[in-house]
Amino acid sequence: MVDITAQEIERCAPLDGVRTASRTSGSRIGFEDVSVAYGGLTVLKSLTLTVHPGEIVALIGPSGSGKTTALRVVAGFVRPSSGRIMIGDRDVTDLAPYDRQIGMVVQNYALFPHMRVEDNVAFGLQAQGAPRDVIRQRVPECLAMVGMSAYGKRYPRELSGGQQQRVAIARALAPKPQVLLLDEPLSALDTQIRRAMIDEIAKLHHDLPDLTVLYVTHDQTEALTLANHIGIMRDGEMQAFGEAQALFRHPPTRFAAEFLGRANLLSVGGLTAAGPGEARVRFGGAELLARNPHNLPEGRDCLLCVRPHHMRFAGEGAVANALTGVVQSVQWQGDVHNITLTAEGESLRMTCVPMAVPPALGDQLRVCFDPSEVTLVPEDAPRG
Amino acid sequence: MADLAAHAVASPRPGRSFRAGLLWVVPPLLVLLVLFFYPLSLIVREALAPEGEGASLLHIETVLRSREFVSGLYHTVVIAGSATAGCLVLGFVLSLVIAFIPFPGAPIAGRLIDMIIALPTFLMTLAFTFIYGSAGLLNGLLVDAFHLEQPPVDFLYSQWGVILAEITVFTPFVMRPLLAAFSTIEPAQLEVASSLGARPFRVIRQIILPASLPALLAGGSLCLLLTVNEFGIVLFIGAKDVITLPMLVYAKAIQEFDYTSACVIAVVNVVLSLGLYGLYRAIISHFGGGNAGRV
Numbered sequence: 144m145v146d147i148t149a150q151e152i153e154r155c156a157p158l159d160g161v162r163t164a165s166r167t168s169g170s171r172i173g174f175e176d177v178s179v180a181y182g183g184l185t186v187l188k189s190l191t192l193t194v195h196p197g198e199i200v201a202l203i204g205p206s207g208s209g210k211t212t213a214l215r216v217v218a219g220f221v222r223p224s225s226g227r228i229m230i231g232d233r234d235v236t237d238l239a240p241y242d243r244q245i246g247m248v249v250q251n252y253a254l255f256p257h258m259r260v261e262d263n264v265a266f267g268l269q270a271q272g273a274p275r276d277v278i279r280q281r282v283p284e285c286l287a288m289v290g291m292s293a294y295g296k297r298y299p300r301e302l303s304g305g306q307q308q309r310v311a312i313a314r315a316l317a318p319k320p321q322v323l324l325l326d327e328p329l330s331a332l333d334t335q336i337r338r339a340m341i342d343e344i345a346k347l348h349h350d351l352p353d354l355t356v357l358y359v360t361h362d363q364t365e366a367l368t369l370a371n372h373i374g375i376m377r378d379g380e381m382q383a384f385g386e387a388q389a390l391f392r393h394p395p396t397r398f399a400a401e402f403l404g405r406a407n408l409l410s411v412g413g414l415t416a417a418g419p420g421e422a423r424v425r426f427g428g429a430e431l432l433a434r435n436p437h438n439l440p441e442g443r444d445c446l447l448c449v450r451p452h453h454m455r456f457a458g459e460g461a462v463a464n465a466l467t468g469v470v471q472s473v474q475w476q477g478d479v480h481n482i483t484l485t486a487e488g489e490s491l492r493m494t495c496v497p498m499a500v501p502p503a504l505g506d507q508l509r510v511c512f513d514p515s516e517v518t519l520v521p522e523d524a525p526r527g
Numbered sequence: 528m529a530d531l532a533a534h535a536v537a538s539p540r541p542g543r544s545f546r547a548g549l550l551w552v553v554p555p556l557l558v559l560l561v562l563f564f565y566p567l568s569l570i571v572r573e574a575l576a577p578e579g580e581g582a583s584l585l586h587i588e589t590v591l592r593s594r595e596f597v598s599g600l601y602h603t604v605v606i607a608g609s610a611t612a613g614c615l616v617l618g619f620v621l622s623l624v625i626a627f628i629p630f631p632g633a634p635i636a637g638r639l640i641d642m643i644i645a646l647p648t649f650l651m652t653l654a655f656t657f658i659y660g661s662a663g664l665l666n667g668l669l670v671d672a673f674h675l676e677q678p679p680v681d682f683l684y685s686q687w688g689v690i691l692a693e694i695t696v697f698t699p700f701v702m703r704p705l706l707a708a709f710s711t712i713e714p715a716q717l718e719v720a721s722s723l724g725a726r727p728f729r730v731i732r733q734i735i736l737p738a739s740l741p742a743l744l745a746g747g748s749l750c751l752l753l754t755v756n757e758f759g760i761v762l763f764i765g766a767k768d769v770i771t772l773p774m775l776v777y778a779k780a781i782q783e784f785d786y787t788s789a790c791v792i793a794v795v796n797v798v799l800s801l802g803l804y805g806l807y808r809a810i811i812s813h814f815g816g817g818n819a820g821r822v
Contacts, residue, residue, distance in 0.1 A: 218718070218722055219721075219722075220718055220721075239721070240718070240721040240722050241721050241722070241723075241724050241725055241726050242724075243722070244724070245722050246722065246723070247718070247719055247722040247723075248719075249715045249718075249719060250715075251713065251715060253713055253715035253716045253718070253719045254716075255716060255720070255733075255734055256738070257737040257738065266720065266723055266725070266733070267723030267724055267725075270720070270723050270724040270725040270726075270729055271723075271724040311719075314719075314723070315719075315722075315723070318723060318724060324722075
């Protein structure tokens with residue numbers, strides 16, 4: 144059992160075995176070697192993962208990667224073909240969804256259209272047999288928690304998408320569930336409302352620090368903003384798991400680097416050690432210094448992961464990790480300029496603050512990046 | 528000038544358009560008038576003012592107070608009400624199974640429902656006589672198995688036989704709109720309800736039933752309308768002492784040649800049917816538009 148510790152590199156977990164994160168009390172969600180198969184097709188392959196109490200773990204991945212299946216297994220809507228699901232200390236694998244004490248929020252809100260907002264929020268409490276005075280007290284509390292106190296008497300159709308999603312969250316939280324499952328909860332919202340809702344969910348979790356959340360999304364921004372830990376899934380397998388920032392800064396695989404944020408992945412060779420956790424590599428005629436968190440062996444060909452926002456213009460003097468490239472495209476996007484360069488036959492993207500006079504196409508640019516911000520990634524990603 | 532000419536070509540003159548519209552409306556109206564409204568008016572006139580007599584309500588009162596009319600009305604209401612209630616319960620349960628419990632052959636079951644709607648009503652009644660009749664399969668099996676002298680199952684030739692046959696024949700009329708309504712319920716709503724701790728019966732009662740109530744009411748109204756006017760099943764079963772209003776009209780007009788009484792009873796039946804049809808339309812229009820899903 145590999146435990147995630149404070150060491151950043153170790154937090155960026157290996158690709159097989161148990162993924163776990165550190166917390167000590169309350170309800171946890173445990174996947175113990177869980178597989179799901181439909182007919183002959185295995186859509187979730189031997190997933191072992193622990194979401195500790197009070198933690199938000201985001202599962203991200205492309206469509207068909209198995210992330211929603213993983214969530215539905217916890218909810219009880221999909222039965223695993225093997226393995227166990229634990230909520231707290233209970234084995235819930237064979238329990239019906241209504242006996243699992245979970246809260247769930249889905250992409251399309253799924254509010255009950257014939258019920259007023261307050262009745263929607265009260266539904267779970269009534270279903271679990273809460274006394275009337277408890278319901279009368281709890282419903283306004285939950286509506287206040289999501290800023291919907293003034294909308295209790297309205298029907299869902301009278302609310303905007305963002306308001307409906309807030310009600311859905313209040314409804315899920317009203318029975319005080321052990322765990323909260325969020326299945327792409329912001330996907331149906333437009334960009335501005337989605338940003339606001341990310342802030343609200345973050346605030347909500349700050350107010351409810353013991354709530355354990357499994358958050359499924361295909362949006363890396365949601366995952367990076369909200370999650371303590373992120374699991375990247377592909378083809379029914381966990382490709383990478385780690386503390387959110389560590390996973391972003393030091394992706395363990397090409398897929399993780401490309402899926403979580405934008406990345407330049409340069410093919411480099413001639414790896415030599417250059418101090419603790421660092422290595423030198425050759426990129427064409429240039430020698431570059433980079434972090435080697437995955438301890439890639441000397442002489443190995445690998446990828447150098449450089450985030451576009453970590454690249455900056457280099458001056459005329461001698462600078463470490465400098466490359467010269469030719470400008471291929473310049474795009475102004477309001478708050479940033481995106482520049483594409485070609486260096487040593489490879490394409491490089493950089494993002495920088497808007498410039499009054501941006502470089503012209505065909506210009507030669509000298510760019511550099513801090514060795515601590517770039518990571519060596521194995522070329523052939525091991526599969527979990 | 529050119530613009531004006533183009534406009535004149537593009538939009539025909541209102542007078543010509545109106546006359547063209549009339550050409551489309553008048554022929555079907557004439558057909559309806561000749562084939563439906565004129566015979567109906569004859570029936571109403573015969574009921575209000577029998578041939579050779581002046582307009583009088585006396586005859587109507589006599590018919591309406593007669594024992595056979597009261598009995599006919601009673602049987603009509605009881606059979607229609609019971610059959611409709613049975614159709615609603617059976618239709619709701621069967622639709623739930625087909626829509627929400629995955630099993631191989633569910634699409635075939637849906638097609639079968641459509642097929643039953645297309646069959647003539649007497650066919651089901653005929654099948655009933657083969658199965659539950661005195662010399663039917665069931666009685667034959669029971670008599671052979673238990674060496675009985677009399678067939679033990681004899682409900683078919685009673686009011687219950689009629690009700691059972693009507694339930695069998697008209698349940699698909701409830702199921703069809705119900706299945707359509709069920710298909711519009713988001714599965715996520717049911718899942719979320721379940722995750723909130725709601726057991727299946729609560730999910731049915733608080734989520735599925737309210738969402739499908741418009742379809743249930745519309746299907747039920749249609750069923751009531753059809754069962755009130757059902758003639759073939761009652762006639763074919765030939766249940767003893769079970770006379771409904773359509774049967775009474777038939778008996779008065781064809782067997783007793785009492786056309787005036789037949790017309791009075793027919794008018795009552797028409798009023799009853801129109802009332803039920805009005806109810807059906809009101810439900811459809813109330814729940815069919817923006818109010819769908821609100822109960």
